[in-house]
Amino acid sequence: MNALQTKYAKEVKAILAKYPDDQKRSAVMPLLYVAQREAGYVSRQHLADIAEIIEVTPTEVASIVGFYTLYHDQPEGKYRIQVCNDLPCAMRGADAFLQGVCENLGIEVGGTTDDGLVTVEAVMCLAACDKAPMFQVQDYENITYYEEQTVDSTLKLVDKWRKAGAKKK
Amino acid sequence: MSTVKGSHILLRHRDNPALSTFEGYIKDGGFKTWKQVVTRMTPEAVVNEVFDSGLRGRGGAGFPTGLKWRFIDKNNWPHYVVVNADESEPGTFKDREIMESNPWQFLEGVMLTAYAVNANVAYIYLRGEFWMLAAELDKQIARLRKEKLLGMKLFGTDYELELHTHLGAGAYICGEETALLESLEGKLGQPRLRPPFPPSFGLYGKPTIVNNVETLANVPLIIEKGAKWYRKFGTEKSPGTKIFSLSGRVAKPGNYELPLGTTYGDLIMTHGGGIPEGRKIKAIMSAGASSTLIVADDKALATPMDYESVPALGAQLGSASIIVIDETVDLKWLVDKTVHFFNHESCGKCTPCREGTYWMNNITQRILHGEAEQKDVDLLKDVAMNMKGKCLCALGEFATEAVVSSIERFPKDFKIKAGAKTIAGELKVMHD
Numbered sequence: 074m075n076a077l078q079t080k081y082a083k084e085v086k087a088i089l090a091k092y093p094d095d096q097k098r099s100a101v102m103p104l105l106y107v108a109q110r111e112a113g114y115v116s117r118q119h120l121a122d123i124a125e126i127i128e129v130t131p132t133e134v135a136s137i138v139g140f141y142t143l144y145h146d147q148p149e150g151k152y153r154i155q156v157c158n159d160l161p162c163a164m165r166g167a168d169a170f171l172q173g174v175c176e177n178l179g180i181e182v183g184g185t186t187d188d189g190l191v192t193v194e195a196v197m198c199l200a201a202c203d204k205a206p207m208f209q210v211q212d213y214e215n216i217t218y219y220e221e222q223t224v225d226s227t228l229k230l231v232d233k234w235r236k237a238g239a240k241k242k
Numbered sequence: 243m244s245t246v247k248g249s250h251i252l253l254r255h256r257d258n259p260a261l262s263t264f265e266g267y268i269k270d271g272g273f274k275t276w277k278q279v280v281t282r283m284t285p286e287a288v289v290n291e292v293f294d295s296g297l298r299g300r301g302g303a304g305f306p307t308g309l310k311w312r313f314i315d316k317n318n319w320p321h322y323v324v325v326n327a328d329e330s331e332p333g334t335f336k337d338r339e340i341m342e343s344n345p346w347q348f349l350e351g352v353m354l355t356a357y358a359v360n361a362n363v364a365y366i367y368l369r370g371e372f373w374m375l376a377a378e379l380d381k382q383i384a385r386l387r388k389e390k391l392l393g394m395k396l397f398g399t400d401y402e403l404e405l406h407t408h409l410g411a412g413a414y415i416c417g418e419e420t421a422l423l424e425s426l427e428g429k430l431g432q433p434r435l436r437p438p439f440p441p442s443f444g445l446y447g448k449p450t451i452v453n454n455v456e457t458l459a460n461v462p463l464i465i466e467k468g469a470k471w472y473r474k475f476g477t478e479k480s481p482g483t484k485i486f487s488l489s490g491r492v493a494k495p496g497n498y499e500l501p502l503g504t505t506y507g508d509l510i511m512t513h514g515g516g517i518p519e520g521r522k523i524k525a526i527m528s529a530g531a532s533s534t535l536i537v538a539d540d541k542a543l544a545t546p547m548d549y550e551s552v553p554a555l556g557a558q559l560g561s562a563s564i565i566v567i568d569e570t571v572d573l574k575w576l577v578d579k580t581v582h583f584f585n586h587e588s589c590g591k592c593t594p595c596r597e598g599t600y601w602m603n604n605i606t607q608r609i610l611h612g613e614a615e616q617k618d619v620d621l622l623k624d625v626a627m628n629m630k631g632k633c634l635c636a637l638g639e640f641a642t643e644a645v646v647s648s649i650e651r652f653p654k655d656f657k658i659k660a661g662a663k664t665i666a667g668e669l670k671v672m673h674d
Contacts, residue, residue, distance in 0.1 A: 093446065099427055102409060103408070103409065141370070143371075197330070198333075202333050202563075
């Protein structure tokens, strides 16, 4: 039993139970989400732990992290604001919205605020084309949709996170 | 039938919002069909009814659903059902509404399908972004187990069924059915060479039926009311209703469930409220970013949206995600957007797609930033034409559609003036 397996024993067991006994590899994606809950990215130790659970090499697990956009191998902002600026959203102002949010936060697209709280990224279609401008927020625990947004409503959301963070300290 | 109250087959929650709750769905007669089928119908009879209904796959390809089910290999076991809930096509947002607001009908459809093809396990593969939705489905599946609608020895028979959700993690390619299966097996989401097709060699190499969410949401009502009833909607060769996701430069974007055969004009001008700010319509993309651009003339607007009629316009019905383009949109900008998307989403497995999308994006960027000459437009088209018919899966083909059709059908947009930047400056924020 490695660290990840010990800490999330019940959950790991439930994930493995979804797939046939001889197909443990299928559990790699849900296990990566479990690992990412720790600090928003997958560490080298996580790769080794997951590899051991599903009986593949750490390199194979790393290839999955590299292929899919919702897994990260580096720590970034605690909240990742992922704005869709694909064609339908762009026709409803998503590009200007994305620029506006970044300018107000003082970062480039893909950048992270100095306090390490927020990263803003441009992402591909999120299946909410009629409700643009929109984004999803990926934090350690969840992915949440925010639709029909303005630069102001987004900045208010960031303020809310900042205040919540300050209170905890 | 139009989107008036009481007229939906798939978006029935719009007529009766209580359907989103278990109690509300049961009160409406939900899962009666499920019990009836498991206790009194043979799997073959279920397959035959769906075959007779003429239901065609709603994910894009339009393959007859009942025929696909008949293809499942009966000499190789176990069988699996895998639901394609990876909805990622730019312009498509219909499956999300079904699963969010009418989930029990969708789940009953999955269950009936599993019974029809003798599967005891079904996986619902959702795109990773549908995180909250998957959490809800998990709760709903747990409820079905508790109500003994899922599990061992259902209704006292020997039939057993389990459903599981599985989250992807952000990869458009996983909407391609064999890439989806690879991903579900814990590998990179890259397409397999076909044949063999999933009904003979699918998940874990076993016979597997992969169907789209919207396709399966049709099944409970087809079984309850019969194939003949279903054929009352739509056209002879494209029976039923379809959810049209309407987006882009249109007054009222959103999902519209309408009979197949409804015209583009009816959808865009009547249901969708036409083009905002008195602008003129320029083009229609019929199947999201994967489609050709249709010149939006009177003939196009009068064309019925069904599997047979749309090809006459040099386009496909596909997933029926209609993106409306108005006269202020510069197609050089549009093509850069679609090419950027496919370049980002190309899985890298086959060379024509991996290299082709990269170089197309390189050229569209130069055109967009005023660094191109007229011959670069020819080069862009040349790269696209060299990809056609040479890629491992449809993604590579899709990447060329908007490029080639825009250049051929809207040549004015691709007249290059030396040094002129093509930034779509008039694209204002429409939402306020």
